[in-house]
Amino acid sequence: MRALNVSEPGAQPAVSDLPVPEVTDGHVLIRVRNAALNAVDNALASGMMAEMMPHAYPLVLGRDASGVVEAVGAGVDHVAPGDEVFGHVLLAPPIQAGTLAEYALLPAASVAAKPAGLDFATAAALPLAGTAAYASVEALDVQPGQVVLVVGATGGVGSYAVQLLAARGVGVVATGTPADADRLTGLGAATVVDHTAAAPVADQVTAAYPDGVDGLIDLVSRSAEGLPLSALRKGGTVASTLNAADEQALAAAGLTGSNIMATPVREVIEPLAALAAEGTVKADIAAVLPLERAAEGLATLAAGHARGKIIVNVGD
Template sequence: MWTVQYDEFGAPEVLHLGEAETPSTPAGQIRVRVRAAGVSPVDGALRSGRTPMSAQLVLPHIPGVDAAGVVDEVGAGVDGVAVGDEVFGLVDIAKLGGASAEFALLPMWARKPAAMTWPQAGAAGTSVETATRALDLLDLKPGMTLLVDGAAGGVGSVVVQLAAARGVSVVGTARPGNHDFVARLGATPVAYGPGLPDRIARLVPTRVDRALDVAGAGSLAELVGLTGDPGAVVTLADFGASEHGVRLTMGAIAGEPDGRDGLEAAAELFEQGRFEVPVEAVFPFAAAADAHAALEGGSRRGKLVLGDEL
């Protein structure tokens, strides 16, 4: 099969097209012929070699943890999905990749709504799973106010919508140029950075009930101050969380329950017109290096995707 892969750690240019054995399908998984694959911050960190997790990779490595495609083979013990079905999902996170190739194995998936484009579907898996897991941990109730720090990115843009769908009032931080985007997703936008508590106090007359740190930009002390309770704050990206008494969630890779139920639920919300999958840009698979370079550019409006159509 064709692959996007790298044979050494380094800058985005180490990515190139290659060949690998088509994987056979283990029990409990499905194999898809890939139509689109998300590009996530973890893919860039692994490729660069700057995260300790890079040491777990066997090179050459096929990056990408999200894929959407057409089911090509169904593993033993799998019910409710058939060859030819269109699905989106996540690879086995312990493998830290495998999505950006002709075929990918998915242990976690949901049916792709007919109106969802392939790039949207390729972008959805990790963002929806992570958002669902984080929102479940926050034990949100309708009417609560949730502050999302980092609301415009791949995960944050999904968190905002799924929280709003739970009847929660959402305030989301973003750079000013992204405020219209965050507002369209259903949150009250506010600038991130110094002075956040004062800006929030002007926007939210009562206390913020819960806060989710998506960005890992060092705001945990402020988020704890705003909620008044470290137990009301969860982070996805701040490895100093325990110093603040805050929970860092890493999902299945840390042996935690995953948010797989959220995939089917998000597909249903999409069909009801209550959820979209924001895609910032789509790159051909052959231009994976350009996608990784864009990833390192910082500002986001949703997700970067490898695929061939918008």
């Protein structure tokens, strides 16, 4: 099968022929239709996560996919060969299996039936980014009428967070450039602040909301120092996907918060797919690339230039 993989840590991702994975107990082998790119793919390719979890090579990149079930292992009874499904390859040692391939082996716990009204590209775009967004929104526990700042709103996770918040009746302040404004307001943002402007994001937010906003979802800051905490009112809540929510720093600012770890299991991705099928949320797909150009998409992600999700079309 054709698969985008790295032969060793830091190697340039390349498409080459690899054996089709053998189905094992508790797993589902799918013939991949579409796969989605995520920031973690670049981290795995570089080997930067190898100290956290053993890697094996050649390492196939990609974690999210949609496709058709080819075979199921023992103990799998919620899907069968021929079913249209979507899912995620959970991070478990040794890391080697991925979805940027003609066939992918996924743990049954993270495979769900694809709703009939959902196309394969949208389904592939949901698992990791949708779960991270959903977990971030849940962590804030904000109510209708409150206001949340989403930093990093233009990416895949951010686009889902904006929509999920807006669907709950929450006012959304989204960071982006002037070129992103129409797209972000179309997703449900009430206000767009320019993160490239001379004025800091926090100052722009407090100019529009003098009492401060109620919550912050930060998808880009890697330390507490980078969080725009002064944009929040006392008692506000923070959710970070990059481990920037430091308890002591938040407490000093009169805030609470948590660091988000997305786990795209079936119990989470099924409701997300239902929301997508009914039109409550949509996959903000920026580009659809053939497998041979998937490495270009990863480079776009690494450079921070992605707007929405990048999808790879693997097969028909």
